[in-house]
Amino acid sequence: MQAANRPSEDDLIARYFAPMAGEGGLLLKDDAARLTPPEGHDLVLTADALVAGGHFFPDDPATSIGRKALGVNMSDLAAKGATPLGFLLTLALPDDWAPDWLAGFAEGLREAAAAYRCPLLGGDTVAARGPLVLSITAIGAVPAGRMVHRFTARGGDRVCVTGTIGDAALGLALRRQPGGAWAAGLPLNHRVYLTDRYLHPRPRLALAAILRDHATAAMDVSDGLAGDLAKMARAGGLSAEIDTALIPFSPAGRSAMGADERLRDLMITGGDDYEILCAVPDARLAAFLDATAAAGVPATVIGSMVEGDGLPVFRDAGLERRYTRGSFSHF
């Protein structure tokens, strides 16, 4: 029950959330949202929960948390070949929530909703004696029957990944131990870049249609390349062989590995990349790489899906490595 001096849920909606509501959200004046699905399309739905202290630091910039909260769901939609339609938000607010924090969070969320053309459709705000927990359900659309699945890779498909891997894991490590040995010598621009990669996912929505056209299977890399690849392989009844030397690392990532070679495992297993991992048949590979380049999203072939049921093998200078604890889990 609300204390007399605290804003009501209606106040919160009017002040913070109505500005990002789409038409389907009926300006949040109803108690449910309406969505007219585009004709001839399937819907793709994904839900993610984020907990203060687990998925973000309570003192991360509130706008960054807002952007990231929607961004991670957009990354899921992109990997499934879907275009965003809207989202619902539930928010469990701790007793000591600050209006400034909520204003910043809403600002970041609004920016993201505008950038991804993904309006707020509805939600719920409740009080909780504990860390802030936010949950977003995002809805996207794909032409009927064209959703790109995780479990549909085939043996011989090339394994491709977008962007660079491991930056966010390093950004998180920097956030946790800014004075760590490897971090001390890192140039400021690299530190800023890695921190930004941790705070601000760049969901690859530009690739949705390209994945539908060329990939046999796809997922976003949210829990670490090694673990997510293992999931994709297992879901398809396959294994995979990766050439570690082909994994795309950023200049900042390479600079960090130069200071401490052991960081490579962290980068390959760390979470929060929000890149796309996909399987592309040989016959489609050139067209896929052309299309991604034209979309301004670099994609790199790092290995192949192979028959078998073991963990993916990462080969490097004659050594073989299997990451048995390959996946960062937020759980």
Added chain:
Amino acid sequence: MQAANRPSEDDLIARYFAPMAGEGGLLLKDDAARLTPPEGHDLVLTADALVAGGHFFPDDPATSIGRKALGVNMSDLAAKGATPLGFLLTLALPDDWAPDWLAGFAEGLREAAAAYRCPLLGGDTVAARGPLVLSITAIGAVPAGRMVHRFTARGGDRVCVTGTIGDAALGLALRRQPGGAWAAGLPLNHRVYLTDRYLHPRPRLALAAILRDHATAAMDVSDGLAGDLAKMARAGGLSAEIDTALIPFSPAGRSAMGADERLRDLMITGGDDYEILCAVPDARLAAFLDATAAAGVPATVIGSMVEGDGLPVFRDAGLERRYTRGSFSHF
């Protein structure tokens, strides 16, 4: 990051959640759900968060919490005239979660999903250092353009409510203070009934089509009759006049009021009824009441929507009452 001796999220999915997944949930083997919307229909979406200690007692039966979690969302869909299609669940689990608890919760949720024909489509499970927070987004369908809104009542419409009002508020009061003065003299069967009403919402899905055919506006009564009626009136730019003597109370509710007349205000303002509140034009009233009776759901006329913008008036034996703190808020 998970401790070595704890089940992974994949383990939890396989053990507890896959059994209630529908075809659209792809057996939860993908990282997003697919939903083919029924042709010629709009979707209705609603999200609710529940927090241990706020919306339920941590020692409530876990199966009851599972049933209630889905039930409250089904109640929203019913009030909008929608038929359930599926739901997504996010779960923030405290460090000390017990397998028995989760098994019971999943069992209750599975029962409810089967009863409401509303399969699990997807979700996310995360760890949280705090109370358990669960969030459900439910999706339903209505024939295109036929969603029943909250803000569309018209002056002169009759205000109707289903079932009985205030039972859950009494059930909650019993739960909090089993030894209270009014409770002491209550027969056991009444105590059991009231507790059941608090624990187990009965979403009025049987009324969805009837509301589409006859109601100008509807919502479910989740935050108390007085407060929810005020919301419906305000959303429509109206006020309302209620004859308190017409409000349907159960035998158990009447028995409690017999012991303490002051309980009536609690029953009119308390939450968790999960009945339907709707506005029906005079010309439709007989047909509406016939249809609800045929569906086995009692509905009662308790007053009228009227022009004006003040809080609804509750008239009783010459006295007028306005509930300024009329709504129980979970926030």
